[in-house]
């Protein structure tokens with residue numbers, strides 16, 4: 001199921017709409033014993049997209065709490081470390097799978113430069129750079145965890161809030177504009193082909 005995370009991100013407009021209406025994500029239970037079907041697989045894969053929203057929310061809350069007292073506590077540093085682990089694994093894999101299985105199919109249809117394909121690829125590079133900066137800032141903060149570390153916290157906050165906002169906007173962009181482009185340019189057969197490639201690149 002994890003292999004379909006990216007296709008799900010592209011087609012997850014329904015979840016984005018529900019989230020916008022209710023203020024929080026809502027997952028529809030899926031019958032895992034049902035027949036193999038790309039659309040059903042996409043719905044299942046949504047279960048693996050939603051954690052990103054929770055991780056970003058937890059990161060923002062931990063940063064706010066620490067910034068309010070100008071110092072981190074152990075629980076907040078644990079949130080930062082778990083967030084970095086999520087960025088380094090699930091999120092980074094998400095970007096790579098999308099670049100292998102989805103973007104080439106769209107590029108073949110609409111080209112790259114001056115199109116949404118280039119925008120999405122640029123976003124991915126910015127997210128990777130942001131993760132590296134967040135990682136460096138967290139290492140610096142952890143090295144001074146037992147001493148006053150307001151400057152290190154401010155630096156971590158700067159990169160953390162950037163990722164919260166940038167990754168959030170990127171996912172919203174994929175849920176709306178990229179999903180629309182994929183439906184229009186690839187059609188049902190094209191989407192099935194992307195789903196097949198995602199399985200192969202797991």
Ligand SMILES: [Fe+2]
Nearest residue numbers: 095098120174
């Ligand atoms: Fe993406």
